[in-house]
Amino acid sequence: MRFLCLHGMGTNSKIFELQTAKIRHALEPGNEFVFVNGTVPWDPAPKVKEIFPEEKEFLRYALEQNVASALQCYTDLKAFITTEGPFDGICGFSEGAGIAAGLLAAQFKDPYSLFKFKCGIFFSAGPAIDMLALEQGEIRVLDLATDGKFLKLPTAHIWDPEDTVHPGFGRSVKEICDIEMMEEVQHSLGHEVPGRGSSHAVAECTRSIDRTIERANVR
Known part of the structure; x- marks a missing residue:
């Protein structure tokens, strides 16, 4: 399975590649991960520079x-997916x-969407933006009350409910996903991807992602 991978704010594609290295290397073989950079210079995220x-x-x-800027970001990502795809899954x-979830939402809301994602992997997901509303000039966050659990494809949600860097990240994307096709790993590592020094969390993440990929492959 081929994944498009989107890094966090104040990092870059190389850092996200390193952040996910232990998990990716522990997964069942046969997956490819393509890391893409954002385009806006930003201050480093907390502790990243250290x-x-x-x-x-x-x-x-x-x-x-x-x-x-939001529309340019969406346009750039669509162009990248068109030229470098297809991608079977998306990870962020x-x-x-949050952007990954927004792209999945666009796939479900637009019957003519060019996206063909089969699954999503979310680490401490930020709010997801409605990409179709964005095309109409509105920035709107997708939420359970308005949109319901409409993301009906396999997803894995890896997050810390006590995250103090971005409180609540992880929850809103989880709430719009179909619980019947969802894997979830809650950890206590804060706002980060489980990796060095967290072998138990890495093992749990690996199992949940492998199950998500397996579900996606049999759909």
Whole structure:
């Protein structure tokens, strides 16, 4: 399975590749992960500079800043998916996970969508933006009350309910996903991807992602 991978705010594709290395290497073989950069320069995320001091460029997608920048972000991602795809799944962390959920939502809401994602993997997902509303000039966050549990495809949700960096990240995307096809791993590591020093969480993440991929492959 081929995954499009979107990093978090104040990091970059190389950092997300390193953040997910232990989990990716522990997964069942046969998967490919394609990491793409945001285009907006940004300050490094908390603690990132301490862990990756050699990194010079930190980026974000800036989807929720204003309509013009959000629409450009969405347009750029659609172009990347068109030229570098197809992708079977999508994976993201924090801001990138929220955008990933928004792309899945566009696939479900638009019968003519070019996206062909079969599953989603979300680490500490930020709010998901309604991409179709964005095309009409509105920035609107998808939520359970308005949209219901309409993402009916296999998903994995990996998050810390006590996240103090971005409280609530992980919850809103989980709430719009079909519980019957959902895997969930709650950890106590804060706003990060389980990796070094968290072998138990890595093992749980690996199992949940492998099950998500298996579900996607049999649909």
